[in-house]
Amino acid sequence: MTVVSKGKITSKLSDLVREGCITEISSVFRPDSLTECDRRLLYHCKNKQTFHKSKMLHNKAITDKWIDLLSTTKGVRVVEKNVVVADANCNINGVIDIIVDFQDKIFVVKVKNIDSLVFDKIKTNGPRRKDVFEVQAYIWLSELEEGLLVYEDIGDQRFDILHIEKSKEIIKSIEAKFGDLVRYQVSGRMPKKPENISREYCESCEYHKICSESLSSK
Ligand code: SF4
Numbered sequence: 677m678t679v680v681s682k683g684k685i686t687s688k689l690s691d692l693v694r695e696g697c698i699t700e701i702s703s704v705f706r707p708d709s710l711t712e713c714d715r716r717l718l719y720h721c722k723n724k725q726t727f728h729k730s731k732m733l734h735n736k737a738i739t740d741k742w743i744d745l746l747s748t749t750k751g752v753r754v755v756e757k758n759v760v761v762a763d764a765n766c767n768i769n770g771v772i773d774i775i776v777d778f779q780d781k782i783f784v785v786k787v788k789n790i791d792s793l794v795f796d797k798i799k800t801n802g803p804r805r806k807d808v809f810e811v812q813a814y815i816w817l818s819e820l821e822e823g824l825l826v827y828e829d830i831g832d833q834r835f836d837i838l839h840i841e842k843s844k845e846i847i848k849s850i851e852a853k854f855g856d857l858v859r860y861q862v863s864g865r866m867p868k869k870p871e872n873i874s875r876e877y878c879e880s881c882e883y884h885k886i887c888s889e890s891l892s893s894k
Pocket residue numbers: 713714715716719869870873877878879881882883884887888
């Protein structure tokens with residue numbers, strides 16, 4: 677007797693779940709991709725970005741867990757959670773996971789769920805540049821002075837909490853880069869290919885073909 681089968685019903689259901697998992701978001705720049713190549717960022721916006729709902733729900737579950745953990749941690753007060761922040765001049769829009777009050781200071785908190793290899797690398801080499809820029813963007817957009825970057829190992833739930841102080845220099849560089857990108861967006865032009873970009877990075881880029889064609893037609 678067959679009790680397990682993969683038939684029309686299950687394939688239909690799988691297709692519907694897959695379809696429902698894709699959410700399109702509007703043409704804005706996001707704080708988690710500030711260090712990407714300028715052209716890639718513009719292609720993202722032009723083609724509208726898609727988000728996998730299952731990834732979003734996974735991230736939400738991790739953030740909710742950290743909200744619970746911090747809420748029950750002695751000396752910590754959760755001030756806000758899931759705060760939407762934006763800057764119209766730079767067309768940046770994002771969500772701060774948590775804002776906490778600890779030792780008379782207010783911190784924006786960003787939680788990153790990563791695999792063991794990345795976790796070990798960060799333990800040795802320090803935080804990833806893109807994560808530092810993301811926290812700096814949230815510090816700037818929330819008009820606060822300090823941030824906390826929480827790295828959690830997806831495998832065994834080890835975690836590390838890093839203190840990120842406001843860097844006026846980094847914030848200035850974000851404003852300058854995205855101010856320029858908005859001008860490109862409005863004019864419909866594309867910036868030059870960044871000089872220090874590696875071949876491997878370009879080859880793994882989802883816009884490699886269209887980008888190479890546009891560069892060679894000039
Ligand atoms: S192929 Fe390279 S230069 Fe072009 S968008 Fe991608 S990363 Fe940028």
